[in-house]
Amino acid sequence: MTTNERDFVESIINHRSNISKSQDYIAENFNICSEFDENDNLLYIWSNNVKESLQIKEKKNYIENTIGSDKIQIVYGKK
Numbered sequence: 001m002t003t004n005e006r007d008f009v010e011s012i013i014n015h016r017s018n019i020s021k022s023q024d025y026i027a028e029n030f031n032i033c034s035e036f037d038e039n040d041n042l043l044y045i046w047s048n049n050v051k052e053s054l055q056i057k058e059k060k061n062y063i064e065n066t067i068g069s070d071k072i073q074i075v076y077g078k079k
Contacts, residue, residue: 011071018067019043026059035079043072044079 001009011018019036026032026045032055034045043063045056060074 011068015067015071019072022063022066026062030055030059032056032059033078037079041072042075042079044075044077046077 016038023034023036023043026034030047031049032045032047034043036043045060045063047056056076060076063072063074
């Protein structure tokens with residue numbers, strides 16, 4: 001098994017854990033709320049603070065880079 005194949009398999013196995021870690025990180029560091037819909041693989045992100053809501057696009061990019069934009073779809077706003 002190549003390194004790329006191993007990394008791909010690990011990303012699938014750890015998918016939910018990686019999402020939870022990303023949710024915790026953006027909540028603790030940026031006060032960005034989120035909710036994950038596991039059935040549709042959608043992560044909803046929002047902020048109740050207008051100033052912080054301007055940073056949501058930056059946090060969306062963080063999550064896509066951490067998890068992979070091919071593995072999750074991020075939606076702005078509450079579910």
